[in-house]
Amino acid sequence: MRENLVLIGNGMAGVRTLEELLKHGSDLYNITVIGAEPHPNYNRIMLSPVLASEKTINDIILNSHEWYAQNNIELITGDAVTEISRVKKAVFTESGKEIPYDRLLLATGSNPFIIPVPGAEKDGVIGFRDIHDVETMLAAAREYKNAVVIGGGLLGLEAANGLMKQGMNVTVVHLLDSLMERQLDKPASAMLKASLEQKGLTFMMEAQTAEISGDKRVTGVKFADGSEIEADLVVMAVGIRPNIELAQKAGIYCERGIVVNDTMQTYDPRIYAVGECVQHRNECYGLVAPLFEQGRVAANHLAQVGSTRYEGSVTSTKLKVTGIDLFSAGEFNEEEGDEAMVLQDPASGTYKKLVIRDNKIKGAVLYGDTMDGTWYFQLMREGTNIADFRRTIMFGQHDLGDAGHGDAQVLALPDSAEICGCNGVCKGDIVNAISKKALFTLEDVRSHTKASSSCGSCTGLVEALLASTVGEGYDEKPSKKPMCACTEHSHDDVIKAIKQHELKTMPAVREFMEWKTPDGCAACRPALNYYLLANWPEEYKDDAQSRFINERAHGNIQKDGTYSVVPRMFGGLCTANDLRVIADVSDKYNVPEMKVTGGQRVDLFGVKKEDLPAMWKDLSDAGFVSGHAYGKAMRTVKTCAGKTWCRFGTQNSTGLGVKLEELTWGSWMPHKFKLAVSGCPRNCAEATIKDFGVVCVDSGYELHVGGNGGIKVRVTDLLCKVETEEEVLEYCGAFTQKYREEAHYLERTAPWVERVGLSTIKECVVDNEEERQALYQRFKLGQMYAQIDPWKARAEGEASYEFTPLKIAG
């Protein structure tokens, strides 16, 4: 027998919860939705662009009537609920309907606050809340000339901008001396005011409204100081109040909002509440972002799956006024003991301020260039220690790509500008998909447009577009990002559980951590396989079917389905005989193309999969092992000419390169891992853009970590300087093992070092000898199992089914 679930409030929060519930495929409920407005669910945060004629009402509908019908949801619009009877377990509507419920979801939103001054009830005095208000404003703009907006906050300024675009003379009246004082510090506020004035808005600051004058319809606004201005339309945008009237009447416990616990239940366990009507842990949210997480939690609870809890949200804001780029989050006015970093360029109209306390970001205000807003916001929410990159933090994110998509000033770009260089996706495509298909998350945008779904270097740009298109409704990636759609748990949760609870097989991990799918997906299986392998090298048996094809077939799949073969040449050294063998093998298997790789090896392209084992046998017989050029693994050690030949060389750099490669080859890693050794600071082996680089100097060896030369060149950080080759090997093994044990799968050392902080790594690998040696020992233990040449094994018949096609005779 299905239960009745009734949703009061056909808005974003409530319907989002239903969408999450439907995702569970739950058929526990007959669902009825009751909305006071005559429309299906629309995107309320897009009302400003509608008012500014940048979008139409149809553009902002999120769920059409068909959506309700397809999902068997009964939709009642234009009929307000007047009473909830908890005794009868039913709700009553204005038109006299009685609808029984077993579970009730309240999503009644909020009401604009109307200042209680004389005349506030006159015609032409409205709030800015729903489609009806927008229609009233558009109608007024056709007939009248003068508009007054009371309130210089986010909503007020968006209303003022829209009315001005409709041709009205708009005056913004603000009680305080600076605009958006809850989001902006004084300098940013002054810049905003100046640019809005330039656009044509008039401001009256520190003005207290005393009375709305006029007969039936408003004709003016009078102030406390006795002055008066003309007004044909007054928009009150001074704030919102949670709409708790119904709940209060029904005796549900309310304070400022309807009080809910961490599973979004009210004091009546049959009744849930989400969105702006809610008060959770003493917070009421007036923004849309928190409702995504609230909706997920309420839906999980309603579907009786999982035990997720809502723990509150940290919010950020963006102003949706075209041409004005503004971002704000957290505490942006410094208090005693805080530090403020400010970067201001009046000529280009940019202003950036970060408030720092104990090396953590407490707040940020960005004006003119908000590109890095999402990054600062993430650092803030995750409480990242920024000590290691304080010097460069104002210039934005290190590993945010600049290859393949031109200028980073994304909002100023034309629609035709290519954002994702991998998949050829332009700005216009992304913005259209976001608004037409009502996308709210980075994942949504990736799956619909493919932008940033390959190398990911344009992720920051796509996020910036998402944030500017949907404003504060953008569902930022939660600070604890689930590993994939199969689980609620993050990479860190999984890594921790594997160690702590000694989970040693994939089914054990999935069962213990309540995976939603029986055998995972293409994203989590390789990750779990790696984590288990890295943690239990002696016991865990590698699962070939959980490896990406390159690692399963031990070659790089090319776009035509052939493979490439890269034999290992330790330290890049080779002999004439080595090259002769490679040449012979190429002839024998008709290799169509050979080239030298960036890591100083020879790449043989275009090999048929079924030829691989035989080819490997020939190479293996001549002493070659796999180059692992295909894997999330240790790749190559690049070396320079070295002391034997080079007049500048110090130390035996090439020999050290060979030793390092002998130590590390065969090791599986969270991502590809490259090394280099240069014989002098001229650094011909480019060691300072490698995951682990050694620069030999006369007095010893400099060890550099966390560099890469890919999407965004990141120069290494200096780990330390050591005196002997033995130390180089030990530090290298220890650093590598720390990365292997703690980084997220598919996270290279560059972002890993930035995420955990160089000082944390130094404490462990440099300062703590015992820890270093333990890491080194664990690395060597793992290598005992990893340094079995996969090519030789397959040449001898292992996994032959992988390479042998079935043939139908006849």
Next chain:
Amino acid sequence: MTNIAMKKEIENWVEVVALEDIPALGSRVIKTDTMSIAVFRTASDEVFAMKDECPHKQGPLSQGIVHGTSVTCPLHNWKIDLASGEALGPDEGCTNVFPVKIENGIVSIDFINR
């Protein structure tokens, strides 16, 4: 190459491989004169066959990771439903599927009724 004796049962069913010779959550490839066909085995020993070509850019689906009753293409991560050959999620496209039956541990494919 392994030659599997062809034995026609009813006109178009062809025995192709023993179930145990397909790795669970894995695949084998049949090369015919005209095309390659991927034969997938799920965790629960269901078997599906389809043309070894992703509807997106003809990537070899047989080389992808199998999960549930779908496979993720190794080239650009399109997810294809094994039963229908349809692309899942917002992607659109379809690959030919072939009827499959398993008798006495032997997998047969109907090559005509795709």
